Amino acid sequence: MFVHHVFFWLKEGLSEADIQQFENGVRSLLTIPSVKFGDIGKPAATDRPIIERSYSYSLLTVFDDFEGHEAYQVPQSDIHKKFVDECQHLWDRVLIYDSESENTIG
Structure with a gap:
């Protein structure tokens, strides 16, 4: 299993229309066929000193394997490319954590 976790810090002062554009765009990523x-x-x-809460949105996607993740990425995925092209002006920062499972429950 391959896990791709993305954190977005949206720009200050965005309009409701801007936020809706981002939400629609990020939601479209979940329609990419390799996303399981x-x-x-x-x-x-939650409010503990160790918890990072400064981000605006998180996107968690899980794939069967690295190849599924690669199919999701730009330039392979037109959906992902469209999201980046249409929404990147809305965020100040993006932070990504990728992991490959070694032990899965369930």
């Missing part, structure tokens, strides 16, 4: 599981979220209300 996906989740879009905002920071939870």
Whole structure:
């Protein structure tokens, strides 16, 4: 299993239309065929010093393997390319964590 977790820091002062554009765009990534599981979220209300809560949105995608992840990426995926082209002006920062599972429960 290959896990791709993306954190977005949106720009300050975006309009509701801008935020809707981002949300629609990031949601479109979950329609890419190689995505086996996906989740879009905002920071939870947990409040401990060790927890990073400064991001605006997170995108979690899970693939069967590295090849599935590569099929999701630009330039292979037109959906992903469209998202980046149409939405990159909306964020200040993106941070990505990728991992390959060694032990899976379930």
